[in-house]
Amino acid sequence: MSVKVYERILDLFEAEGINTIFGIPDPNFVHMFHLAEERGWNVVAPHHEESAGFMAEAVSRMTGKAAVCIGTLGPGVANLAGAMMCAKVENSPVIFLGGQRARITEQRVRRGRIQFVKQAALFDPSVKYNASIEYADQTDEIIREGLRKALGGTPGPVYIEYPSHVILEELDVPAALPPARYRLVDQTAGADRIAEAAELIRSAKQPILLAGHGVHTTRAGAAVRALAEAMACPVIQTSGGTSYIEGLEDRTFPYGFSPSAVEAVVQSDLCLAIGTELGEPVHYGRGRHWLANEANRKWILIEQDPGAIGVNRPIDVPLVGDLRAVVPQLVDALRDTPRTATPELAKWIENDAARLAELAETAPTGQSPVHPARLIVEATKAFPADGIMVRDGGATTIFGWTYSQAKPHDVIWNQNFGHLGTGLPYAVGASVAEGRKRPVMLVTGDSSFQFQIAELETAARLNLPLVCVVAVDYAWGLEVGVYKRTFGQGSLETGTHWSTETRFDKVAEGFGCYGEYVERDEDIAPAIKRAYASGRPGVIHVVVDPKANSEEMPSYDEFRTWYAEGTQ
Template sequence: MAVKVYERVLDLFEAEGIDTIFGIPDPNFVHLFHLAEERGWTVVAPHHEASAGFMAEAVSRMTGKAAVCAGTLGPGIANMAPAIMCAKVENSPVVFLAGQRARITEQRVRRGRIQFVQQAGLFEPSVKYAASIEYAGQTDEIVREGLRRALTGGPGPVYIEYPSHVIQEELDVPPALPPAAYRLTGQQAGPDRIAEAAGRIRAAERPVLLVGHGVHTARAAEPVRELAELMACPVVQTSGGTSYIKGLEDRTFPYGFSPAAIEAVVTSDLCLAIGTELGEPVHYGRGRHWVENEANRTWILVEQDPEAIGVNRPIDVPLVGDLRAVVPQLAGALRDAPRSPSPDLDDWIARDAARLADLAATAPSGTSPVHPARLIVEATKVFPADGIMVRDGGATTIFGWTYSQAKPHDVLWNQNFGHLGTGLPYAIGAAVADGRRRPLMLITGDSSFQFHIAELETAARLGLPLVCVVAVDYAWGLEVGVYKRTFGQGSRETGTHWSTATRLDRVAEGFGCHGEYVERDEDIAPAIKRAYASAKTAVVHVVVDPKANSEEMPSYDEFRTWYAEGMQ
């Protein structure tokens, strides 16, 4: 059949189940965007290409599929650079489409070329694959290779560009192939390895299930839930794997921040790790809380990338394959003889529930400005049970780790790269992927919120059920704390403060959103309820105590062990 290149590009993405694109349309993409909308795609044009990339990453996390973001040649691609780097570090399979001038422009020995830079070479270190569709006939092979690389092994971003004249050329091609016809899908582990892993799990007395970011991004909660129930053991979350699996909320404990998690790890004789790189936030599975009992602990790792096996620590039973295929294999091997519950599981569940209740009761209250711990408690107590939680910010996120009273089934935050400003675009992308059905709550600091604050207009235009709860200390709170620890109390904190006249609720109203201004903790929950009731995207501006925000971050010493104290 005869099709234009831009039609074929859409065909190839549709074969992968992709039906959403983010970007700012320009001459390179107007035909593609127009046709995508005609075909029923969701086409979202934000105010900045970095936001577009973050939104696409959120769609990938919420769907378990690759996602697509487009940027115009030159400046548009430059704007997407932060999102490309984030997708690399966060292991997100985003296809970044780029416009480019005709290749003759690159070959000319001239200066003063408009909107031109050799783009592919700039991004090669930050992506798994970079290529240019220079001839129409390359379209299938390059797009498929991009998707193959993005989704094979450890997931990650790819970069594909094409000159504007190529996209208008015609191809005579057969229907697009389904994924299984041109790349490896649903890879299972070998039956011998599955049998060995199942035998070791049955023999263990105190196993733990270590759940990471990949369980959420693969949308594998249900098979992991069955496996956890068959193992009858505690579930320990990595800092990236903070989405709670439905049915396992009570027995799921955050690594390093829950005494139950620490005790479960220290006393464990087997760890089954799924969807995690065993990186710095879990001390590579060999430092800090893992040191004790190391000689008696068996390690089983489910990992899609065979090159990752044994890199950060020795693994006794590697299960190489897609966790969406491997976890059901393992559950099937255990189904006939599930384990008896771990001996301390009920005690850990009770103690962790008591810990959360105590934090809610003891978080400082009655102050104005509000203590940031109390902000987290009050906001998360009214978090909708079916909602999507998005996190952003430095000090605000650290308070959130400890004081959150909610156990969301979907949590998005930029954990590995730590890129501030991702929260609002992530929330928009997540809402789009969800079909704008479930309520969302973004808990963020004012510093990070202002990175991409223009996207409030995008959220309002799309009518998203999003409430942004912003902890406002009128400062870079985490950096203020660094100044104090480095130079002592009363030191000059250069470049960290701004005007207390900043009113984010009024900014929100200017974008057509609902705004609330809060100075007392007892007003937080009512303000959030009014925000949801408004049926608009909303911003709740909560003034927090800057001294507490910079000096009283909970579990900060534990956080520092991720990259300090000899762990480099």
């Protein structure tokens, strides 16, 4: 069949199940946008290309597939850079497409050219693959190589550029191939390794399952639930793996922030790690809470990238493959010999439930401004059971780790890179990926919220069921705390405070959203419910106590151990 290059690019993406694209319309790719719209794709134009990248990243997390965004040549592509670096560190398979002027422009010896820079070389360190479609008949091989690289090994972003003279050229090509014809999919582990892992599980006295970010992004919850039930063990969440698996909510504990998690780690004689790099937030699986019983603990790691095995700690049984294929192998191997739960599991479940109830009871109440701990309690109590939770901000997220009363099945936040301002774009992207039906709650700090606040208009335009709960202390709260700890109370806190005149509820109304201003904790949940009922995206401006926000962050000592001397 005869097609244009831009048509073929869409065909190749459709073969991968991709049907969403983010970017700001530009002459370089308006043909692609127009055709994608005709084909029924989600075509979303945000207000900043960095937001487009974050939105695409959220789609990849919610679908388990690669996602696509586009930047126009020069400044548009430059704006993608932050999202590109974020996707690299967050291990997100995002395909960044960049427009460019005709290649002859690059080869001319000229000065003072408009909207032009040699782009590709700027992004080499930030992507897994960097290529340009120089000739029309390279389209298939380059797009497929990009998908191969984005989804293979440790997932991550790729950058593909097309000069303007190529995008409208004609191709005579067959139908696009399915993924299994040109890249490795559903890779399983060897039968000998599976048998070895199953024997370790059967013989363990106190096994644990350590669930990371990859469990959520591969959409493997159902299979991991079956494995956890066969192992009859607790599930310990890494800080990146904070989505709860349906059916395992009561036995899932956050590493480092739940005493039940710490006890389970200390007593464990086997750790099965899934979807995690065993990085700093879990002390590489060999420091702090892991030190006790280290000599008696065996390790099984399910990892797609063979180059990651044994890097951060020794592994007894590596299971190399796609966890979506490997976990069912383990479940089958254990089917006839399921374990029986130890008495400790029931105790840990009871203690963790009591911990959450006590936190809800003891979070300071009746204050105005609201204590940030109470904000988290009240907001998460009002979280819809079928909702998507998005987190952003420094101090706000730290309070959320400890005080959250919700156990969402989908949580999106920027754990590895720590990139502020991702929250609102993530919320938009996640909602688009889910068909704009499930309620979304963004819990964020005010400074983080302002990075991409223009995307409130995007949310309003798409009429998303999104409520943004904004903890407002009129400051960079986490940094204020740094100043106080470094220089003492009353120190000069340079650059950390801003105007108390700012009203995010009014900003929201200006963008066509619902807005409410809250100063009392008892008003938080009703405001959230009214926002959802309004049928428009909502912003709840909650004034929080700046002193508590900067000085009373819970579990902060635990958080600091991620970076403390000895973890490096």
